[in-house]
Amino acid sequence: MSGWKIELLRIVLLVGVTAGRIQSLASPFLKESFQLSSSDVLLEELITGPLRGRDIFLFVDEYTRFSMPTLPSDANTILMATHKGFNVGHYPNYCLRGSSYIAILLFSRTPSELFHHLSLSAAWNPTFLLLINMNATQSSMTILDHEVVQRSKHLVLLQPFNKGTINTFLVLTSFPFRARPHAAMSLWHKTYFRSDADLFLDRHPNMEGATLRLGSWCDDYPFIYLRHPSDDQCVGANLDTLTLIAAKLNFSYEVQKETQDQNWGALENGRWTGMLGDLVYNNKHLVINLFLVNYERWRDFDTTYPYHAEGFGFLAPLPPPVPQWKSITYPFTGIMWLAVIACTLIVSLLSALLPAVMEKDSVDYVRHILMVYGGILRQAVQLRGVEWLAAWWLSCIIITTAYTTNLVAFLTVPVYPTRMETVAELAQSHLRYSTMSTAHNITLAVSDRTVCVPEIH
Structure with missing residues (x-):
């Protein structure tokens, strides 16, 4: 096929787009019986052309004859899955949403079952989505309007195109805010699409005067709040920012004063509540209130870059002070008290038993035990004959001095139970x-x- 013929058809198609006659232009060709068998060639041109170096998630239905094309040596990862039995739970989120992978859906029949499964999960939201219809007898224009497809920021449909000696694909996209959303970009030719920027156009250059419904709650100062409790007008920093964006992108918005269920927005029993529930179930388009991005919200919703940091604090009632009479035990820890008592008992036994063994005469056991306890109570005693107790007395002076000092401190300042610190x-x-x-x-x-x-x- 000569280059000038393709260029001429491309110009004719673009004129058809401008005049709003895309469907009428393409329909005569799409109704002709045409069995296309070059899916591997098309994929090879895509992978070695505009998608070169990009990771790809390829979905193939069971009705399409397909063989993996020869890949370049520098090709990146290509994941493959079939339409039938596909389960989003078997793949990590970065494969299903965002720009890490370019999703390609290859089909010969409308993938209704796959779309139904994907519609049940908020995880499916690839930034780049490429639909390839391999059945020339079936027009797939309406697929561009499906909610699952419209989640993607960049969207392209390749539809078989056969006219005379021309055997190629019609490249289409969708501008959702236009009165006639379907738009033909060109006929497929690898020289026209050298990069992903050539293939995936900006579908939202402006919003064509659309009206967005906010899933908002005007009780989030200073981001969005009521100007006055008796006034229904919501104001705030986020609304001011949205007004500037609306002027730039040509859209307006409607503010919701509060949520229907009076909840902020959380996942409860598998169902979203509050403002996030309004997004999922109540046909709202956008939430501009402040949200903490936890795992569930990150998994099911797209968010802006963080612009506010908020801290959390835990408050607990201050426990009452310990009764003052208990302060006599606080100068020492429990282990210290056990050590003092144990040492006193051991020294008392030694003081009573050693004289009996050494002198072998009658010994006044009570007197020797009282001498030991006298050291603890700092009472004067005669150490004649038991000079070894001087070491015990020295220890008692140190221990009792430390106890007295700490006791004064505890009696002066109220003592509280141990508080939680972590x-x-x-x-x-x-x-x-x-x-x-x-x-x-x-x-x-x-x-x-x-x-x-x-x-x-």
């Missing part, structure tokens, strides 16, 4: 945790105990 101690305690209903849910996961912080209203 989140781990809080999680292991038996305190009941709770937050306000407008706050974020918090889960404490420490060691083998996981506690979900409940809400109070």
